[in-house]
Amino acid sequence: xxxxxDTATGEVTELRHRTPGQVSMYVCGPTVYDAxxxxxxxxxxxxxxxRRYLLFSGLDxxxxxxxxxxxxxxxxxxxxxxxxxxxxxDHFEAVWWEAMDALGVLRPDExxxxxxxxxxxxxxxxxxxxxxxxxxxxDGVYLSVLDVPGYGLLARQPLDSLxxxxxxxxxxxKRSPLDFVLWKKAKPxxxxxxxxxxxxxxGWHTECxxxxxxxxxxxxxxxxxxxxxIFPHHENERAQAVALGRDFAHHWVHNxxxxxxxxxxSKSLGNFTSLDDLLTRSDARAYRxxxxxxxxxxxxxxxxxxxxxxxxxxxxxxEMARRFGLPDLLASGPVVDGAVAGSFDAEAxxxxxxxxxxxxxxxxxxxxIFDLVRQANASADDGDEVAAGxxxxxxxxxxxxxxxxxxxxxxxxxxxxxxxxxxxxDEAREHRDWTLADQLRDELMALGWVVEDGPxxxxxxxx
RNA sequence: GGCGGCGUGGCCGAGUGGUUCAGGCAGGGGCCUGCAAAGCCCCGUACGGCGGUUCGAUUCCGCCCGCCGCCUCCA
Numbered sequence: 166x167x168x169x170x171d172t173a174t175g176e177v178t179e180l181r182h183r184t185p186g187q188v189s190m191y192v193c194g195p196t197v198y199d200a201x202x203x204x205x206x207x208x209x210x211x212x213x214x215x216r217r218y219l220l221f222s223g224l225d226x227x228x229x230x231x232x233x234x235x236x237x238x239x240x241x242x243x244x245x246x247x248x249x250x251x252x253x254x255d256h257f258e259a260v261w262w263e264a265m266d267a268l269g270v271l272r273p274d275e276x277x278x279x280x281x282x283x284x285x286x287x288x289x290x291x292x293x294x295x296x297x298x299x300x301x302x303x304d305g306v307y308l309s310v311l312d313v314p315g316y317g318l319l320a321r322q323p324l325d326s327l328x329x330x331x332x333x334x335x336x337x338x339k340r341s342p343l344d345f346v347l348w349k350k351a352k353p354x355x356x357x358x359x360x361x362x363x364x365x366x367x368g369w370h371t372e373c374x375x376x377x378x379x380x381x382x383x384x385x386x387x388x389x390x391x392x393x394x395i396f397p398h399h400e401n402e403r404a405q406a407v408a409l410g411r412d413f414a415h416h417w418v419h420n421x422x423x424x425x426x427x428x429x430x431s432k433s434l435g436n437f438t439s440l441d442d443l444l445t446r447s448d449a450r451a452y453r454x455x456x457x458x459x460x461x462x463x464x465x466x467x468x469x470x471x472x473x474x475x476x477x478x479x480x481x482x483x484e485m486a487r488r489f490g491l492p493d494l495l496a497s498g499p500v501v502d503g504a505v506a507g508s509f510d511a512e513a514x515x516x517x518x519x520x521x522x523x524x525x526x527x528x529x530x531x532x533x534i535f536d537l538v539r540q541a542n543a544s545a546d547d548g549d550e551v552a553a554g555x556x557x558x559x560x561x562x563x564x565x566x567x568x569x570x571x572x573x574x575x576x577x578x579x580x581x582x583x584x585x586x587x588x589x590x591d592e593a594r595e596h597r598d599w600t601l602a603d604q605l606r607d608e609l610m611a612l613g614w615v616v617e618d619g620p621x622x623x624x625x626x627x628x
Numbered sequence: 629g630g631c632g633g634c635g636u637g638g639c640c641g642a643g644u645g646g647u648u649c650a651g652g653c654a655g656g657g658g659c660c661u662g663c664a665a666a667g668c669c670c671c672g673u674a675c676g677g678c679g680g681u682u683c684g685a686u687u688c689c690g691c692c693c694g695c696c697g698c699c700u701c702c703a
Contacts, residue, residue: 204702237701322699323631326699327630327699396698431702459641462633466640471640474639474640474653478652481666542666602663603664
């Protein structure tokens with residue numbers, strides 16, 4: 166049974182399933198006004214791994230993740246580029262999915278857009294008004310947080326301290342500085358929708374309430390996102406649900422930062438690396454491995470060194486996969502424990518699940534996988550093909566459970582130049598002409614090949 | 629100011645009151661190899677500082693130092 170840290174309680178508790186055998190999860194997606202950076206990549210990978218692990222465990226998972234396509238930054242960015250907000254969001258949504266595909270992140274079952282839910286947001290705000298917890302001010306409609314029991318639960322701060330820290334807002338007629346906007350009244354040049362309070366657009370915190378409840382229903386199991394969403398975004402989502410008397414998310418899961426030189430990576434600090442930058446420089450699987458090497462709640466430091474480190478680890482896995490000719494188990498979708506043909510080390514799988522069940526201890530799970538790699542190679546060196554094959558196959562299975570496909574296919578390079586050099590090198594080695602053989606190897610390496618001599622002769626492959 | 633997190637061997641990064649352990653990367657030695665590469669075997673006696681609790685603390689408590697985050701848009 167999976168136990169996960171719950172931000173609402175601060176404790177690691179069992180993930181409840183509203184319906185036995187099924188898990189409903191909602192993960193806050195991106196605001197598509199710019200290209201995704203490493204932080205977006207991390208949260209996407211973390212929740213992808215959580216989702217895949219639930220699937221691996223034999224559960225049905227409904228995964229909803231939204232696209233925020235109406236928001237201040239979108240309007241500003243579009244204006245500065247002289248294009249419409251829709252043109253901007255269409256573009257960056259396409260960029261988003263491209264990056265997700267490159268990372269091997271499964272597409273959500275549903276990816277609702279805020280702009281498709283405006284009427285339902287208006288309905289929700291109306292109900293909050295009817296209940297007397299929302300009020301109209303000069304520039305919009307606000308939720309009165311003082312009327313929401315337990316406000317501050319996720320922030321884990323008493324209301325007073327939140328209030329003390331709140332910045333004075335522009336709207337002079339807000340009842341409390343903590344009250345947050347549900348509906349923004351129209352300003353010139355902005356996209357607007359009709360509402361009982363005049364034309365305008367929804368505030369950010371309402372869309373996720375509406376979309377999660379609409380697509381997953383009341384009392385869904387898990388709501389996730391990066392740590393910075395805890396306050397105010399998730400706090401405010403929860404406040405609306407509470408004010409409506411509706412059962413909201415039962416488990417709150419938040420992942421830690423990507424840092425650079427120990428500092429939070431963010432667009433406002435300007436120290437971010439775009440996902441695209443990383444993916445053109447490095448194997449996307451290396452970033453998944455890098456993310457998995459740390460606990461999801463810890464900060465991860467992404468530097469050229471840590472990326473190289475992860476690449477080396479990945480190469481070790483691939484090398485083993487090649488040695489044993491492992492198939493790509495992810496070619497046909499996520500893997501489910503017990504549904505994959507082959508001989509596996511049941512104890513190792515059990516240890517893996519123990520690690521994962523313990524608040525998604527991916528570092529521990531990976532340690533077990535690397536142990537199996539060593540076992541597989543050692544057994545093969547000893548000539549125990551059965552044990553070796555089982556250990557190697559288990560590595561493939563468990564890596565796949567984490568969404569990490571291994572490159573096990575034997576190289577079928579047909580490059581004529583390379584093949585010719587290999588043939589000449591094999592001849593030279595047969596004649597014990599080591600000088601020529603070394604020279605040919607240098608040529609191959611200069612062409613970018615990895616050269617390995619085995620009992621059957623020289624093999625080359627791309628690194 | 630309020631709230632919270634972190635400080636582990638060259639680097640990354642787990643974990644635990646005490647005989648042996650994470651794991652990865654890098655490094656050293658060895659085996660294998662014509663030489664390599666890959667692989668295997670062996671090697672590092674680390675836990676910010678000062679006290680306290682204890683037979684014994686990296687692990688528990690207190691204080692201190694340093695770093696980071698949230699309280700404002702932010703993944």
